[in-house]
Amino acid sequence: MMFPPGASYHPSMDFGPAAPDFLHDDPLVLWGPAGAGKTWRAESLARRASATRTVWRTRCASYDGTSEDGLWAFIVGDLEAQCPKFAATSAPPGLERSNAALDRVTDVAEAVRVLWLIDDLDRLDRSLWYDFSRSLRAPMDQLASRGGEGGLKFLITLRRHPTRVSLGAYGSPLNQGERQRLDAFGETGLRQLLEAANLADSPELQHGLREAVGNTVGALHRAVHGVAAEGGDRSLLAEPVVLQRWFSSTLAEWHRAFEVPVPLTSATARTGFLDAALIDLGEGRRADPDLLDELTALGIADFGTKGLVPSTLVRLFCDERRARG
Amino acid sequence: MIRNFWLGVHRPGVTRYQPSVADTTVRAFLAEGRGRLWLRGPSGSGKTSLRFEHAPDVRRAGRLCGELHLLGHSSSVPAETRRLTFAVELSRSLGLEQLPWKDLLATCVRERAVVFVDEVSSLRDRHPTGPIRPDDEPLLELAEAGVDLILLTMDEPEALGWPRELPVTPIWKEDLDAAAVAALVAPLARSEELAAEVMAQVGGNPVLLQRVCVMLLKRPASSLADVVAELTTDLDPFLIEIEWSVRTGLGDPEARQAWIRAIGAWEALVESGPPDSESPAVDTLRRLGLLRPGAPLSAPPCGLFLSRFDRGWCRRIRETA
Numbered sequence: 001m002m003f004p005p006g007a008s009y010h011p012s013m014d015f016g017p018a019a020p021d022f023l024h025d026d027p028l029v030l031w032g033p034a035g036a037g038k039t040w041r042a043e044s045l046a047r048r049a050s051a052t053r054t055v056w057r058t059r060c061a062s063y064d065g066t067s068e069d070g071l072w073a074f075i076v077g078d079l080e081a082q083c084p085k086f087a088a089t090s091a092p093p094g095l096e097r098s099n100a101a102l103d104r105v106t107d108v109a110e111a112v113r114v115l116w117l118i119d120d121l122d123r124l125d126r127s128l129w130y131d132f133s134r135s136l137r138a139p140m141d142q143l144a145s146r147g148g149e150g151g152l153k154f155l156i157t158l159r160r161h162p163t164r165v166s167l168g169a170y171g172s173p174l175n176q177g178e179r180q181r182l183d184a185f186g187e188t189g190l191r192q193l194l195e196a197a198n199l200a201d202s203p204e205l206q207h208g209l210r211e212a213v214g215n216t217v218g219a220l221h222r223a224v225h226g227v228a229a230e231g232g233d234r235s236l237l238a239e240p241v242v243l244q245r246w247f248s249s250t251l252a253e254w255h256r257a258f259e260v261p262v263p264l265t266s267a268t269a270r271t272g273f274l275d276a277a278l279i280d281l282g283e284g285r286r287a288d289p290d291l292l293d294e295l296t297a298l299g300i301a302d303f304g305t306k307g308l309v310p311s312t313l314v315r316l317f318c319d320e321r322r323a324r325g
Numbered sequence: 326m327i328r329n330f331w332l333g334v335h336r337p338g339v340t341r342y343q344p345s346v347a348d349t350t351v352r353a354f355l356a357e358g359r360g361r362l363w364l365r366g367p368s369g370s371g372k373t374s375l376r377f378e379h380a381p382d383v384r385r386a387g388r389l390c391g392e393l394h395l396l397g398h399s400s401s402v403p404a405e406t407r408r409l410t411f412a413v414e415l416s417r418s419l420g421l422e423q424l425p426w427k428d429l430l431a432t433c434v435r436e437r438a439v440v441f442v443d444e445v446s447s448l449r450d451r452h453p454t455g456p457i458r459p460d461d462e463p464l465l466e467l468a469e470a471g472v473d474l475i476l477l478t479m480d481e482p483e484a485l486g487w488p489r490e491l492p493v494t495p496i497w498k499e500d501l502d503a504a505a506v507a508a509l510v511a512p513l514a515r516s517e518e519l520a521a522e523v524m525a526q527v528g529g530n531p532v533l534l535q536r537v538c539v540m541l542l543k544r545p546a547s548s549l550a551d552v553v554a555e556l557t558t559d560l561d562p563f564l565i566e567i568e569w570s571v572r573t574g575l576g577d578p579e580a581r582q583a584w585i586r587a588i589g590a591w592e593a594l595v596e597s598g599p600p601d602s603e604s605p606a607v608d609t610l611r612r613l614g615l616l617r618p619g620a621p622l623s624a625p626p627c628g629l630f631l632s633r634f635d636r637g638w639c640r641r642i643r644e645t646a
Contacts, residue, residue: 134444
């Protein structure tokens with residue numbers, strides 16, 4: 001069964017290798033660029049965990065504010081809606097909002113084992129990464145200090161390397177526990193995707209797909225869906241106009257990211273706009289680390305090579321940026 | 326089941342604990358000491374694990390014992406709210422009914438309570454502008470009232486605006502020897518030789534020791550060289566670079582110069598071996614964990630750091646200065 005690109009997780013989407021055993025007591029951080037399949041993998045893990053744990057979900061991309069108090073109000077409202085046990089708790093009045101919320105988290109997690117899936121933590125406003133990620137360590141430690149396995153397990157997804165997000169966050173769970181990088185989608189998974197779309201697998205088709213759109217499961221899924229919808233004609237993968245149509249939302253997201261300056265922490269770039277990094281990488285130079293980090297998070301640059309992802313789609317986007325001047 | 330190795334914080338009864346010199350200091354303080362014990366170690370050096378290991382013993386011995394985890398995002402919160410939050414957390418941690426603040430302080434002193442305070446480095450965020458005062462920071466008020474405190478932090482007291490001089494005890498598992506590591510990697514072949522090689526790579530750094538051993542035990546077919554190569558590329562590749570960049574990015578010429586000197590000291594070490602004498606630059610390297618806190622200057626640094634933060638890395642850092 002083939003789901004449309006961007007569809008929410010469904011168990012039949014468990015393509016690729018089986019999710020690892022992760023239900024020991026340390027936080028698990030899944031990180032990788034947009035489209036790497038972090039949310040799918042996290043949901044797959046959460047589904048398995050739900051047999052023994054209450055699963056909470058916080059979708060950070062749904063909070064578009066910049067205030068920390070506002071973020072905690074959003075989280076508390078969200079958890080109250082998901083979990084009657086959480087809604088039934090309260091904290092002493094007059095406490096700082098974060099402490100009050102975390103007290104309630106600890107109360108519930110002490111009574112029932114909780115898996116807290118925090119999806120896309122680094123889609124929050126950058127000003128919130130540090131404080132929020134640090135706050136998460138407190139309830140985890142509080143429960144662990146009472147002995148035993150503890151009742152709260154974090155499953156966190158990020159686009160960026162955990163160290164980037166928890167910079168200076170000395171108490172963060174991001175610098176603890178297991179960190180798994182999701183990036184290139186494997187051959188077996190791609191074969192399963194092709195089977196689900198009723199397309200005949202072949203080395204040529206796999207190669208053509210990767211050459212056209214790169215290696216992330218999100219991009220490959222979208223391309224497979226496109227090829228299937230067009231009757232299996234793989235020659236379309238070489239057509240920029242077709243890729244423009246299939247990937248219009250991706251390209252639009254990339255362009256939007258390029259309109260906003262990135263705060264720079266070093267003095268290696270003259271400008272915080274991503275076009276500067278695109279030019280540097282296009283001409284074989286090293287890009288500013290902050291800009292490169294953003295390009296990597298978007299899936300335009302590759303974490304390993306620190307160069308542009310060598311795909312038709314990325315070349316197409318570069319051409320569009322040049323055309324926009 | 327006791328797990329030999331884990332990632333994250335040690336959990337009593339679940340993971341096996343490796344004591345260090347700091348444990349001896351904590352025991353001595355708990356037995357005889359009064360006042361403040363300031364324990365300093367870089368991220369991942371085992372500060373929270375140390376708290377988890379000792380606080381239950383204190384309680385079992387019948388002494389009132391609290392554990393606090395400071396959160397750092399309070400600089401804009403009124404002092405009264407901060408004190409109320411602190412009092413609620415402290416009362417709860419001590420297992421007491423909620424008392425008025427002054428009564429709580431008096432109870433702690435009278436009962437000779439000891440309080441472990443984690444993430445004391447948060448004081449920097451709670452009071453970004455300067456020295457802390459008892460009327461504005463309940464932790465200091467607790468200290469000034471004479472409550473016994475074990476403070477766990479990455480920083481020196483003065484760096485956090487702590488107004489009193491305190492001796493600092495470094496946390497580092499420098500006394501963890503190859504025999505102890507060999508026992509922990511015993512399921513693997515050649516465990517004794519392997520342990521010695523692991524120790525050379527991690528140099529006593531607890532978090533790296535965990536990472537290397539977990540990877541070896543999970544993938545017994547992998548060689549140490551494979552694991553080291555993988556860790557070298559995933560070894561928080563930006564950590565030091567970012568820390569440095571942030572500080573230079575602040576536009577503070579003095580801080581920038583201090584970082585340039587620290588990188589220069591590391592580069593000299595990579596090229597010619599350990600430095601001859603202590604200096605502020607060496608202290609910066611210790612704070613980062615590149616050199617072992619509390620270890621003699623002649624102690625070899627962690628092999629993984631030497632591989633990752635090599636001459637090329639130093640050159641790149643200097644080029645961007």
